[in-house]
Amino acid sequence: MDTTQLLKGVLDLAVLAVLQEEDGYGYDILRRLREAGLEEVGDASVYGTLRRLFAAGLLTTYVVPSESGPHRKYYALNAAGRDQLTRSGKLWRSFATTMDSLLDDRGMAA
Amino acid sequence: MTVTEQEITDYVARVRAALADLPATQRDELTEDLADHLAEFAAETDGTLVERLGQPETYAAELRAAAGATGRGGRNLDQRVASVVARLRGRLRVIDTRLGPVLGYETASEFLRLLRPAWWVLRGYLAAMLVTVISTGGSFWLLPRFGGELLAGLFMLVGFVLASVWLGRRSARLTRWPRWALHASSLVLVIFALAALGNAEDRLGYTDYYYDQTSVDSQYSQIRDVFVYDREGRLVEDARLFDQNGNPIRLGYPDCSRPVDEYGNPLLRPYPYCVEQAPFGHRAPGAVVPTPTVTPGSTATPGSTVTPGPTATAAGAPTATPTGEPTPTPTS
Numbered sequence: 321m322d323t324t325q326l327l328k329g330v331l332d333l334a335v336l337a338v339l340q341e342e343d344g345y346g347y348d349i350l351r352r353l354r355e356a357g358l359e360e361v362g363d364a365s366v367y368g369t370l371r372r373l374f375a376a377g378l379l380t381t382y383v384v385p386s387e388s389g390p391h392r393k394y395y396a397l398n399a400a401g402r403d404q405l406t407r408s409g410k411l412w413r414s415f416a417t418t419m420d421s422l423l424d425d426r427g428m429a430a
Numbered sequence: 431m432t433v434t435e436q437e438i439t440d441y442v443a444r445v446r447a448a449l450a451d452l453p454a455t456q457r458d459e460l461t462e463d464l465a466d467h468l469a470e471f472a473a474e475t476d477g478t479l480v481e482r483l484g485q486p487e488t489y490a491a492e493l494r495a496a497a498g499a500t501g502r503g504g505r506n507l508d509q510r511v512a513s514v515v516a517r518l519r520g521r522l523r524v525i526d527t528r529l530g531p532v533l534g535y536e537t538a539s540e541f542l543r544l545l546r547p548a549w550w551v552l553r554g555y556l557a558a559m560l561v562t563v564i565s566t567g568g569s570f571w572l573l574p575r576f577g578g579e580l581l582a583g584l585f586m587l588v589g590f591v592l593a594s595v596w597l598g599r600r601s602a603r604l605t606r607w608p609r610w611a612l613h614a615s616s617l618v619l620v621i622f623a624l625a626a627l628g629n630a631e632d633r634l635g636y637t638d639y640y641y642d643q644t645s646v647d648s649q650y651s652q653i654r655d656v657f658v659y660d661r662e663g664r665l666v667e668d669a670r671l672f673d674q675n676g677n678p679i680r681l682g683y684p685d686c687s688r689p690v691d692e693y694g695n696p697l698l699r700p701y702p703y704c705v706e707q708a709p710f711g712h713r714a715p716g717a718v719v720p721t722p723t724v725t726p727g728s729t730a731t732p733g734s735t736v737t738p739g740p741t742a743t744a745a746g747a748p749t750a751t752p753t754g755e756p757t758p759t760p761t762s
Contacts, residue, residue, distance in 0.1 A: 331496065346467045347474050363482075364489040367467055368496030371460055389473035393466060 327361060331369050333412055334358060336397065336405040339379070345392035346370065370395055378404050433472035433479055438465055441479050441486050448490035455513060460497055550598035554591030556619040559626065561586060654682040656701040657708050665708050668700040 327334075338344065338352050350366045373379050378401035385391040397405065442465050449457045468479060475482050483489050529538035558574035565577045576582035601612060658666040671679040684703035702708065 328495065345470060347471045362484075362489075362492050363471060364492035365496040367464070368460065368493040372497045375459060386473075390466065390469040392470055393463065 327358065327365070330412065331361065331365060332373065333405070333408045334361075335366065335369050335373065336378070336401060336408065339395060339397050340402065340405055343394045343396040345384075345394050348392075349395070373401070433469075435469075437479055438468045438472065441468060441483075441489075444486035445490045445493070448487045449494060452494075453513070455517065460493060546598065547595065550595045551591050553598075553616060553619055554594035555587060556623050557594065558583065558587040558590045560619065560622050561590075563622075563626075650681055654685060655703050655707060656681055657710075658701060659710065663710070665702075665705070665710070667702070667705060669702075670700050 334353055334356075335349060338349055338356070341352075344352065346363070346367055349370070350361065350363055353361050353366065370379065374381065374395065378398065379395045380398050382394050382396070383391050384394055442461060445464065446457060446461050449460065452460075468483075471482070472479065480486075526537045526539050530536050530540065532538075533541045535541040555574075561576065562574040562583060566575060573580060574583035574587045576586050597612060601609060604612065656669075656671065658669040658671075660666050671681075673679055682703065684699060686704035686707065
């Protein structure tokens with residue numbers, strides 16, 4: 321199992337988490353995810369996730385003109401998005417804890 | 431910035447092509463601002479798009495997975511129908527708000543709502559006309575008649591209009607099935623109205639254009655054939671009729687089959703079309719001439735007017751034949 325497959329399930333959560341910290345545009349979000357350690361995440365995955373979250377009504381967008389180069393489309397969490405982040409975050413925590421203890425019990429080193 | 435606009439356009443086109451199996455709305459949703467996104471992306475990185483992002487097809491596959499678009503068969507029929515309905519609704523709403531100002535209202539539907547009572551009255555009238563057509567067997571004019579009775583028809587009209595208005599004012603409170611029934615019957619009335627309108631249009635055109643001829647036609651409409659008899663009551667065959675201007679008068683239509691049709695156009699045939707149907711009997715063409723040939727056999731008795739008996743039986747009028755003034759045939 322490689323990271324890409326694991327990412328599929330949690331990319332929503334990762335993107336929501338990154339956006340809670342600060343609004344961001346496509347490439348900026350990708351860069352922040354990579355800086356956070358998700359180096360294998362691809363632009364298409366992030367872009368697709370953003371489109372889906374936006375379509376689901378969890379994000380709002382606004383355009384900021386840029387002096388150098390094309391204007392940027394910023395994504396921001398709305399109330400529904402923050403709500404979703406809280407729920408998904410809790411779910412992930414309990415899931416991760418379960419997985420950790422499962423592995424710990426069987427003597428797997430972290 | 432090393433990436434050209436053309437490169438971005440091509441890249442987006444190839445991504446869209448790779449997503450061609452998705453429903454158009456979903457594909458548009460995924461790629462509508464992809465070009466902007468790629469431009470943004472290109473502004474911050476070096477190298478070509480393919481170097482930075484991989485082949486468009488790979489990008490499309492990743493995009494598809496991330497966006498949760500499954501492609502073929504991903505959505506069942508209900509969902510697809512629902513999305514079509516939703517799209518149509520959206521479009522109608524746009525038209526509604528666009529048309530409104532043209533009519534002087536906020537939305538077109540606001541204007542149409544004002545017309546509803548007028549529709550209720552019209553609906554009552556149409557129902558009365560439908561009953562008229564059914565009860566009189568298809569003939570109708572502008573006012574309803576009940577089984578041909580105008581007064582009863584007018585009472586029916588008033589009753590139907592009142593009932594229609596009553597129903598209209600209460601339609602919002604109807605439960606599901608009665609409301610469907612009301613809509614369905616309204617639709618039937620609309621179809622009926624359109625058919626009747628088409629019919630009336632035809633009839634107006636007809637009377638306008640053929641007014642003179644219809645009166646003539648009606649008088650001779652049941653004539654199928656013309657039989658001309660001469661003074662002696664003999665049937666004239668191959669007769670032609672003309673009016674004062676020399677125009678041929680055409681009446682009837684040949685409905686019996688002639689073995690050889692030497693006239694081509696059946697309407698150019700002389701009268702009668704069907705000799706066999708002569709009302710007063712007819713003589714076969716050969717029988718008119720033979721009078722003299724009979725006499726020779728009966729040894730030329732001048733003045734014996736009785737001899738042509740055989741022919742007389744054939745002709746309806748016995749007086750017809752003897753005028754031949756039995757010219758004594760040369761005795762051989």
